[in-house]
Every structure is written in C-alpha cells, then in structure tokens.
Amino acid sequence: MPNSSPALAGQLQNWFRTWLNRLPGEEEESLLYELIADGPASLVDQLSPNELQQWIRAWNKRFILSLGQELPRERFLCAFTAVEDTIYRLDQAELGHFVRWAAAELKLSVPEFTHQAATRARTGKNGQNRSLTDESVDLVDLLAALLWAWQPGRAGLRPAMMDSALREQLNTYITARKQANPHSVITLLGGAAGNMAGVLHGLGLRVGVYWTYHAPDLAALCPQSLGRLALEGNKTRFYPENSGDPTHPKRRSVIFSYAPGLQTEPEIEAETGKPESGFKTEPQTFDRQIYRYPFFVRPERGWSKMVLAAPSGQQVPILDPDDRLLRGEGWPFLPLFGEWRESGDTFTFTVADDAQIQQIARRFDYILLSGLQALGDPLLNLKNAAGQEINEPARHFIQQAMRRHLSLLARYGVRLHMEISGLYNPPVARLVRDAIQGSVKSAGINQEELAQITGSGTFRGSPFFLAARRENETGPTGFVRRYERALHLAQAFNLDQLYVHGNDADLILVRGLPRGAVRQALLANLFAKGVVVLALLRRSQSDWQKEAARMGIVLKKDGFLALLAMADAIAQDTFLVHPDDRETILRQFAFNGYWYNRDPKGYSVVVVPVMWPDLPPGLSTVGAGDAVSATFTALSLL
Amino acid sequence: MIYQSVDQTELTRLLEQLSRADSKMQLTAASQLGRLGIRSRSHGTARGSFFIAASPRLSQAQERILLQPLTGDQPDLRREIAFAVGEWAGEAATPALATIAQTDADSQTRITAAKALAKIGGRQAVLTLRTIARKDEHEDVRAAAIEGLGLLASASVVVDRIAATDQEVAHTLQLLDEIRKIDTSQYVRTLADGTLTRLAA
Numbered sequence: 001m002p003n004s005s006p007a008l009a010g011q012l013q014n015w016f017r018t019w020l021n022r023l024p025g026e027e028e029e030s031l032l033y034e035l036i037a038d039g040p041a042s043l044v045d046q047l048s049p050n051e052l053q054q055w056i057r058a059w060n061k062r063f064i065l066s067l068g069q070e071l072p073r074e075r076f077l078c079a080f081t082a083v084e085d086t087i088y089r090l091d092q093a094e095l096g097h098f099v100r101w102a103a104a105e106l107k108l109s110v111p112e113f114t115h116q117a118a119t120r121a122r123t124g125k126n127g128q129n130r131s132l133t134d135e136s137v138d139l140v141d142l143l144a145a146l147l148w149a150w151q152p153g154r155a156g157l158r159p160a161m162m163d164s165a166l167r168e169q170l171n172t173y174i175t176a177r178k179q180a181n182p183h184s185v186i187t188l189l190g191g192a193a194g195n196m197a198g199v200l201h202g203l204g205l206r207v208g209v210y211w212t213y214h215a216p217d218l219a220a221l222c223p224q225s226l227g228r229l230a231l232e233g234n235k236t237r238f239y240p241e242n243s244g245d246p247t248h249p250k251r252r253s254v255i256f257s258y259a260p261g262l263q264t265e266p267e268i269e270a271e272t273g274k275p276e277s278g279f280k281t282e283p284q285t286f287d288r289q290i291y292r293y294p295f296f297v298r299p300e301r302g303w304s305k306m307v308l309a310a311p312s313g314q315q316v317p318i319l320d321p322d323d324r325l326l327r328g329e330g331w332p333f334l335p336l337f338g339e340w341r342e343s344g345d346t347f348t349f350t351v352a353d354d355a356q357i358q359q360i361a362r363r364f365d366y367i368l369l370s371g372l373q374a375l376g377d378p379l380l381n382l383k384n385a386a387g388q389e390i391n392e393p394a395r396h397f398i399q400q401a402m403r404r405h406l407s408l409l410a411r412y413g414v415r416l417h418m419e420i421s422g423l424y425n426p427p428v429a430r431l432v433r434d435a436i437q438g439s440v441k442s443a444g445i446n447q448e449e450l451a452q453i454t455g456s457g458t459f460r461g462s463p464f465f466l467a468a469r470r471e472n473e474t475g476p477t478g479f480v481r482r483y484e485r486a487l488h489l490a491q492a493f494n495l496d497q498l499y500v501h502g503n504d505a506d507l508i509l510v511r512g513l514p515r516g517a518v519r520q521a522l523l524a525n526l527f528a529k530g531v532v533v534l535a536l537l538r539r540s541q542s543d544w545q546k547e548a549a550r551m552g553i554v555l556k557k558d559g560f561l562a563l564l565a566m567a568d569a570i571a572q573d574t575f576l577v578h579p580d581d582r583e584t585i586l587r588q589f590a591f592n593g594y595w596y597n598r599d600p601k602g603y604s605v606v607v608v609p610v611m612w613p614d615l616p617p618g619l620s621t622v623g624a625g626d627a628v629s630a631t632f633t634a635l636s637l638l
Numbered sequence: 639m640i641y642q643s644v645d646q647t648e649l650t651r652l653l654e655q656l657s658r659a660d661s662k663m664q665l666t667a668a669s670q671l672g673r674l675g676i677r678s679r680s681h682g683t684a685r686g687s688f689f690i691a692a693s694p695r696l697s698q699a700q701e702r703i704l705l706q707p708l709t710g711d712q713p714d715l716r717r718e719i720a721f722a723v724g725e726w727a728g729e730a731a732t733p734a735l736a737t738i739a740q741t742d743a744d745s746q747t748r749i750t751a752a753k754a755l756a757k758i759g760g761r762q763a764v765l766t767l768r769t770i771a772r773k774d775e776h777e778d779v780r781a782a783a784i785e786g787l788g789l790l791a792s793a794s795v796v797v798d799r800i801a802a803t804d805q806e807v808a809h810t811l812q813l814l815d816e817i818r819k820i821d822t823s824q825y826v827r828t829l830a831d832g833t834l835t836r837l838a839a
C-alpha cells in the first residue's frame with residue numbers, strides 16, 4: 001500500500017492557501033465592471049447589477065472556503081503511461097540557436113533552411129510527402145511542425161521521430177544546449193500516469209504507479225517515496241521509485257515549449273541583412289510542440305519475436321516482419337497489468353491473472369487509467385503488402401485482456417477513471433469504447449480533444465460525431481456547444497461522469513448522484529484547478545515559492561460568462577424546465593454552479609469558472625490537463 | 639477621466655420611472671441606473687478614497703429622487719437602489735447608506751450598502767465600515783466591509799499618495815490585524831489577512 005509523502009504532504013495545499021490569502025477585493029470590482037461594461041447584454045442583463053455583485057461575491061467566497069477541505073486518504077494508482085519529458089524552452093535566442101544549428105547540420109544557409117521548413121508548413125507535408133502531424137523525418141520537419149502550429153487557429157502537434165539518427169541528432173543538440181544554458185532545458189516525469197502521479201504525490205495523497213517498463217533514467221525522475229507496483233510471479237509488490245532496472249527500455253518526448261511573438265525572420269536577417277521571408281508567422285499563445293519517440297527503446301535487446309501470453313497458456317504473436325516498425329530497437333507498449341520477460345529470441349508478455357487483479361483491487365480504491373489508446377498503435381495495426389492486417393489477433397487479445405482486467409477491478413469495487421486522449425480516428429475510439437464499456441464510468445478530456453472527437457471531419461459518420469451548427473463555437477454560446485458535445489460523448493461512452501477541462505470554464509457532467517456529491521465535485525474542481533498551477537511551477541522552477549508568491553488568482557470574465565450562458569441555455573430548454581421556472585433556474589444554476597437533473601438517467605451539469613492566474617513566461621504547461629483531471633478525480637472522489 | 643458623458647435624457651427618464659408608484663418599474667429603473675453608472679465610468683478607477691469622498695454625478699434634486707426608495711419596504715428595490723447610489727451619489731448620501739448598512743434587516747441589502755459606501759469613500763464611510771467590520775452579526779456583511787476598507791485604503795495609497803503609516807490608515811490596518819486574529823468566522827479572518835497582505839504589498 002502506498003504511503004503519503006510526509007515531506008511533501010500538503011505542501012501544495014499550504015501554498016495554495018497563502019496564495020489565495022492575497023486574493024484582492026479589486027478582483028471582484030474589476031470583474032463586475034467587465035461583465036456589465038463589456039459583456040453581452042443579452043446574457044449579463046438577465047441579472048441586475050446588484051445580483052451580479054452578489055453572484056461574484058458568492059463564487060469568491062466559495063473559492064476561498066474550498067481550500068479548507070480535507071484531503072482524501074483513499075488510495076490511488078496511476079497507470080499505464082510514463083515517459084521522460086525533455087522540455088526545451090524556446091525564447092527568441094534559443095530559436096535562433098536551433099535554426100542556425102539545424103541549418104549547419106544540413107549544410108544549408110539559414111534562409112534556405114527556413115524556406116524549406118516554411119514550404120512544408122504551408123503544405124502540411126513532411127520530408128517524405130506524408131502528413132507533418134504524423135512524423136518528423138528530418139531537422140527541416142522539426143521547424144516545419146513549429147511553423148505549422150504557429151499559424152492562427154492551430155495548436156502544437158505530436159509527430160513521431162521514427163528515425164533513430166534524427167532522435168540522436170536532436171538529443172545531442174539538446175544536451176549541448178543544457179550545458180550552455182541550463183535554464184533552457186528541463187527533464188521531467190511525463191506521460192499521463194507520470195503527470196497524474198506527480199501532482200497527487202505533491203498533494204500528499206496515497207498514490208502508487210504502475211507501468212510496464214521502468215528504466216533508471218525514468219526512475220530518477222520519480223519522487224523517491226512514490227511506490228511502484230510490480231507484478232512478479234503470482235504476487236504484487238511495491239518498490240521505491242528510485243529502483244530503476246537497466247534492462248528496461250525507455251521512452252522520451254522532446255518538447256519545444258514556446259511563447260507568443262517568436263519569429264524566424266531575425267535569424268534570416270542576421271545572415272542576409274534583410275528580413276526576407278515568404279512565410280511570416282509567430283505563435284499567438286503559450287503552447288508546445290511534442291516530438292515523440294514512437295516506441296520504447298533499448299537498442300541492445302536480445303529478442304526478435306514478440307508473444308502475448310494469457311494466464312490460461314494461450315499465446316498470440318505480435319508480428320513485425322523484417323523489423324519494419326520497431327527497427328531492431330523498439331519495444332511494444334502494452335496498457336495492461338502483466339509481467340514481461342526476455343527469453344532467448346522471444347519477448348513474452350504474460351497478462352495478469354484474476355488473482356493478481358484481485359490483489360491490485362485490494363490495494364487501491366481508485367485507478368486512474370491512461371494509454372488505452374495504444375490499441376490504435378501502428379504496431380497493432382500493421383498491414384501486409386496485400387493491405388491485410390497482420391496483428392488483428394494480437395490487438396483483439398489485448399482488448400479482451402484489457403476488458404477482463406477492467407471488468408474485474410470494477411467488480412471488486414475499484415473506481416476506474418480514464419483520461420481520454422489520443423483517440424485520433426473512429427476505429428481507435430471504438431476499440432477503446434468497447435474495452436472500457438461497463439467498467440470505466442468516469443473520464444476526463446480537454447476541450448480541444450472533445451471538439452476533435454465530436455466535431456472533426458475524421459469522425460463524421462461515427463457514433464462520436466455530433467453534427468455542426470451554424471453558431472460560432474467560441475465565446476459564451478460556444479461553451480453551450482461544448483456542453484452539447486460533452487453530453488454526446490458521455491452518452492457514446494456510457495459514462496456516469498465526464499470532466500471537460502477548459503481554458504475558460506470547466507464542465508462536469510454527472511448522473512445518478514445526489515446533490516451533495518454534485519456540489520462536492522464543484523468544490524473539488526475549484527481547488528484542483530488552482531493547485532495544479534502550483535504543481536506546474538514546483539516541477540519547473542527551483543525557486544517556485546518565490547514565483548508563486550508573486551502570483552494571484554484572477555477572476556476572469558470568460559469563465560463567468562460561460563457559466564451564465566450555460567445557465568441561460570438550461571433555463572431556456574423547453575424539455576428540461578417549465579417556463580414558469582426559467583428565472584429561478586437561471587439564478588440557481590448561476591449561483592450554485594450546477595443544475596441538478598432530477599431524472600436519474602439524465603446528466604446534471606456543473607460549470608466552474610477557471611480562476612488560473614496568468615502564468616509566468618516560460619512555464620511549461622505540458623501535462624497540465626492530466627494533472628488537473630487526476631486532482632479533480634481524487635478530490636471529488638466521484 | 640473617470641466618467642464618460644451620460645445621455646441626460648435617458649438619465650432623466652430613469653429617475654422619473656423611479657419616482658412612480660409601480661414597484662416593478664421602479665426596480666427596473668434602479669437596475670438600469672446601476673448599469674448606466676458602471677458603463678459610463680472608466681475601468682479600474684476608484685470613485686472615492688479613504689479621505690476624499692467621490693464627487694456626486696447627479697444634481698441635488700436628482701440625488702434626492704435616487705435616495706427616496708432606499709427607505710422603502712421592498713428589500714429588492716433597496717438593494718438595487720443602494721447599488722445605484724454607490725455609482726452616482728456623493729458624500730451627501732453617506733448617512734442614508736450608513737443607516738441601511740448598519741440597520742437593514744436584510745443582510746444582502748447591508749452588504750450592498752457597505753459596498754456602496756466603499757465606492758463613495760470619505761471619513762464617515764470609513765468609520766461606518768470599521769464599525770460594520772467589527773460588529774455586524776453576519777460574516778458576509780463583515781467581509782464586505784473589510785473588502786471595502788481594503789479598497790479605500792489601497793485607493794488612498796495610490797490616488798492620494800498617502801503612506802500606509804498615516805494615522806487613519808494605520809488604525810484601519812490595526813483593526814484588520816485584530817479581526818484576522820479574533821473574528822469568529824474563518825472566511826472573515828482569511829479576507830482580513832488577505833487584505834492586509836495586499837496592502838502591505
């Protein structure tokens with residue numbers, strides 16, 4: 001059983017309290033002014049100025065009092081994804097370093113290098129004429145992916161770096177930059193489970209982790225008192241996190257984090273004397289570009305065959321003809337409880353049996369799942385020359401094992417929560433949905449991925465797709481659209497809870513819960529969203545307390561307008577509300593933050609305005625979504 | 639410029655509506671006056687400060703019309719009027735607001751009146767807010783007074799360039815320090831602490 005971490009216990013919570021103690025009264029006045037002077041009258045004028053003032057005060061008070069809540073003593077397990085995240089913080093000078101270095105490596109002039117990257121960014125094609133979003137094949141693609149993401153309306157991608165030479169080239173560069181400018185590079189425990197475990201551990205909760213591979217480099221990034229669950233023989237054991245195994249492979253992501261205003265033009269001008277560029281673009285927001293390792297890597301592996309083994313003895317191979325995908329160095333990622341071994345020329349993964357799953361269930365109250373989208377991994381979807389899938393049996397085996405594990409855990413009373421991420425196409429979404437249905441009742445997702453799954457052309461015609469409306473999907477009315485999308489997704493996955501973390505307001509859908517639990521979810525969310533900012537600071541900066549002391553919570557207009565828009569939409573819904581009750585419903589929702597659906601099969605709605613402070617420049621928000629989702633789940637105990 | 643020009647015809651219409659007998663129309667007019675007050679002043683600018691009360695934005699006759707419903711028997715209307723008074727009136731409205739802030743049976747109305755006092759400012763408003771911060775039985779009213787004192791003290795340091803060591807300001811800081819130690823409500827103690835920290839910063 002994992003212990004809480006005495007050295008860290010409550011550290012973030014204590015700091016959060018100090019931070020909120022500085023909440024200025026001016027924030028309320030300022031927000032009131034912004035709402036009345038600048039907010040849409042159709043929404044804002046439904047409440048009188050005095051009511052708006054009372055409304056803001058009520059939320060402010062609720063926020064402050066939410067900090068006093070007791071932290072849970074339940075036990076949490078975070079599974080399955082952990083990677084080493086190397087974050088390269090790009091400012092204008094570092095961007096210049098990178099551009100000059102990459103151009104020199106390719107023996108190109110800076111203008112020629114940037115021109116090639118701009119051309120690829122414009123077309124969205126990489127150096128092999130495939131999608132930039134799928135793979136970066138050379139150094140030009142690395143810059144092209146950045147320039148692509150910097151265009152208006154775009155966001156960072158997650159291309160894979162399949163080529164080991166490119167990965168090595170980039171690693172060498174990053175290592176050199178870390179030596180030259182230590183502030184520019186930080187290495188963190190990443191991956192969804194890593195992010196989740198990091199923040200829960202920082203809060204002092206009882207948290208353990210489970211992941212298949214645990215190389216020393218990864219272990220060194222884990223807090224020492226974090227327990228790692230391992231399945232050995234017919235037992236489950238806990239190990240301290242600093243005990244990495246050198247025979248294990250590892251996976252990294254190199255992340256370029258950037259701030260608004262970066263440009264490639266100054267580098268061109270420095271070389272040519274004129275700011276020539278055919279592709280002028282710069283990031284509009286703080287964001288990041290993730291260059292992924294496509295698989296776990298340990299080059300000196302001794303095996304060439306992969307086998308999946310069931311407790312019953314059944315075996316299914318995973319095929320990679322001619323090492324086409326794993327290229328002699330890659331290891332499969334399997335989001336399952338189990339045990340692997342190398343024996344001769346064979347890698348065997350034996351999935352956990354019922355007794356082992358029961359042992360896990362006895363140790364934990366909650367399991368926070370991630371990485372289930374690996375069912376869509378290229379390895380499991382390989383096709384032969386005739387276009388036929390060759391690993392369909394292996395994929396089916398994994399999906400069945402996953403379903404069995406989750407179903408058993410749920411039956412033993414473990415609450416399962418999943419972070420929905422990386423469901424890039426309908427087949428993957430279907431595979432995951434079918435694996436979790438009936439077992440996983442709670443999920444988290446960010447607003448962008450929600451829009452992707454329910455609104456992008458890729459998903460048109462699938463059960464996840466919700467036909468677009470004419471209304472603009474930004475602003476307060478856009479938030480109502482987000483609610484409709486969330487409702488659709490929750491129904492498609494048959495979830496009892498769906499938590500959508502957003503930039504303006506968070507949205508929580510719950511069904512089958514009493515009002516008290518709905519209200520607790522709201523308070524947990526207020527706390528979770530703020531404390532994660534501190535967690536991000538703490539992991540990124542050694543003097544985080546000093547930085548935190550300079551920050552303050554901000555009451556933001558967008559979040560409050562989103563809540564008002566949602567309250568208005570529910571109040572106007574003919575099927576949900578009697579016309580005589582509309583004014584009452586609007587006020588109750590706005591003041592309480594939730595609308596309680598009396599139909600036990602229907603979803604109640606919680607909307608919580610986000611009160612994040614403005615983040616200091618250079619702070620990496622990689623993994624913030626995972627961290628928020630985990631903290632919310634842990635504190636709400638939904 | 640703190641204030642922008644106001645459509646006088648609209649202002650007159652709203653004040654006329656306020657003096658009619660129909661309570662629903664009075665309530666609407668009071669709300670619209672509150673909105674108009676906010677929409678016609680600049681963002682982030684305090685009306686009054688610790689020592690200097692805000693100048694009235696209405697004539698004496700208009701101010702009288704505005705204050706009239708403050709003593710009426712409808713809490714909804716009293717609240718909306720108190721809000722509007724904070725946006726439009728000057729020091730002459732302070733006694734009426736102070737009475738409401740200390741004696742109104744409805745705590746929400748007392749809160750709104752306290753906030754209005756904090757917008758108008760001046761010595762009498764400060765004294766009233768100090769009393770409320772110490773004595774009101776409802777934590778939300780005490781909290782509103784504390785926030786109001788904080789706003790006025792902050793405005794004085796910024797606008798009047800008064801040092802936090804000034805005796806009047808020092809008294810208020812001392813009071814906040816006392817409240818953060820002894821108030822029975824955790825919420826009020828937290829706010830007092832936060833306001834002190836803010837002022838110290």
